[in-house]
Amino acid sequence: MAEAIRLIKKYPNRRLYDTQTSSYITLGDVKQLVLENEGFQVVDAKSTEDLTRSILLQIILEEETVGVPIFTSPMLSQIIRFYGNAMQGIMGTFLEKNLQAFMDIQNSFQDQGKNVTDGSQFANPELWSQFMSVQTPVIQSMMSN
Known part of the structure; x- marks a missing residue:
């Protein structure tokens, strides 16, 4: 339900x-x-x-x-410039897909950390490679649309 x-x-x-x-x-x-x-x-x-x-x-x-912001002033300025631009929808999709990919990798790191028995907190660098490999297809897909 x-x-x-x-x-x-x-x-x-x-x-x-x-x-x-x-x-x-x-x-x-x-x-x-x-x-x-x-x-x-x-x-x-x-x-x-x-x-x-x-x-x-x-x-x-x-x-x-308060605290340490995620968004810098130049980044916020860049985002504002996309409003009303033909690329506005693409930018939203791009940010959403990349944030989801980042969250997926973070979850993988957390899962991996739970499975480590020797106490090491180092995650597999391969996961970062996977994250970076997502970037090119996402950009290509958006540009083709």
Whole structure:
């Protein structure tokens, strides 16, 4: 049986209401749902417009303003330049596929680390080669589309 998507309503006062727990939550709580891989959707309480992307972007903005950011200013400028460009869709696909490939390799490293009995934390360099080999076909595929 498929697990139901958790519904979070955003009210005009900017508060988030978790319908599963019948309580108000914070962006930090939503971040925790993401970290726990729990499916959820944020909707405007009045119009029922889907606000999930907007909330996720707010979480990213908060994360980027504290600690060590992932995105540099030049990188963000480059991303902004793709909006409205004919390559916008390709850029989104490219980023998504590469992030998924990176996550797959990270999971392989973690699995490999669990299987190492001598305590060594070094992963197989072959996995990095596999990651890098994904780059060329992804770019070629996008350019052919």
